[in-house]
Amino acid sequence: MKNLYTMYGEDMQIAKYNASGNDFVIFHTFYELDRSKLAQELCHRQKGVGADGLIVLLPQGEYDFKWQFYNSDGSVASMCGNGTRACAHYAYTQGLAPKQMRFLTGAGVIQSEVIGSVVETELTTPKVLSESFEENGLTWHFCDTGVPHLVTFVEDVALFDKMIARQMRYKYNANVNYAMLEENALHVRTYERGVEDETLACGTGMAACFYSAYRQKRVGQNAKVYPRSGEELFMRIEDQTLFFKGAVQKVFETVWEH
Numbered sequence: 079m080k081n082l083y084t085m086y087g088e089d090m091q092i093a094k095y096n097a098s099g100n101d102f103v104i105f106h107t108f109y110e111l112d113r114s115k116l117a118q119e120l121c122h123r124q125k126g127v128g129a130d131g132l133i134v135l136l137p138q139g140e141y142d143f144k145w146q147f148y149n150s151d152g153s154v155a156s157m158c159g160n161g162t163r164a165c166a167h168y169a170y171t172q173g174l175a176p177k178q179m180r181f182l183t184g185a186g187v188i189q190s191e192v193i194g195s196v197v198e199t200e201l202t203t204p205k206v207l208s209e210s211f212e213e214n215g216l217t218w219h220f221c222d223t224g225v226p227h228l229v230t231f232v233e234d235v236a237l238f239d240k241m242i243a244r245q246m247r248y249k250y251n252a253n254v255n256y257a258m259l260e261e262n263a264l265h266v267r268t269y270e271r272g273v274e275d276e277t278l279a280c281g282t283g284m285a286a287c288f289y290s291a292y293r294q295k296r297v298g299q300n301a302k303v304y305p306r307s308g309e310e311l312f313m314r315i316e317d318q319t320l321f322f323k324g325a326v327q328k329v330f331e332t333v334w335e336h
């Protein structure tokens with residue numbers, strides 16, 4: 079079986095995935111190692127494959143598998159919404175898990191279902207981290223959808239200000255989202271911690287914007303969400319459980335020669 083003995087320092091079979099604009103390198107292995115340096119190398123846009131994050135699937139007795147998730151700067155993150163959809167598709171197509179799977183992440187157990195090229199994930203229970211507050215002339219909502227997110231609602235997402243986003247990211251150690259409401263849809267732009275830039279999509283960020291809008295009764299239990307990439311995703315909430323659905327794409331598979 080390919081990839082059973084993958085270790086850092088050997089040739090590795092890897093896949094590159096795109097999940098609504100958030101891109102990932104994914105592989106599976108039996109060996110649990112610190113892969114922070116490998117994440118930086120693989121994710122490098124010029125010298126590597128290029129990705130926002132690295133996902134490593136490992137065996138786990140109780141669940142279909144467990145993952146290690148690294149941002150492109152090598153930092154570990156407990157959750158990545160788009161990453162859950164990409165890795166569920168990878169696990170199913172590699173024969174590592176059935177269509178409906180449960181896997182362990184740093185934030186807890188995730189359930190995903192693969193429906194062709196679309197994947198729906200049930201995220202971890204969202205938590206409100208603080209009362210809403212004013213800063214930089216904006217109102218901020220702070221919640222955790224697996225990782226911490228600041229959310230501000232604006233008239234137009236073109237008002238996304240990277241300087242403010244970066245400053246808020248470091249002050250609160252959180253990802254930062256600007257969201258625009260349009261009927262029952264949200265347009266979202268996210269500055270991601272660990273990528274240290276705006277990405278084309280952030281799943282837990284879209285979930286945080288949806289959850290904040292839902293708590294304020296600005297959207298119903300279902301809403302469409304559009305990240306910077308313009309792709310369409312679907313959010314819903316049932317009894318405090320967030321579901322997040324959208325297409326993913328395997329871009330290519332290759333052997334990474336190290």
Ligand SMILES: N[C@@H](CCC[C@H](N)C(=O)O)C(=O)O
Binds near residue numbers: 149161226
């Ligand atoms: N892109 C992800 C979030 C990845 C983790 C984040 N950058 C952090 O370090 O908190 C998503 O789709 O949720």
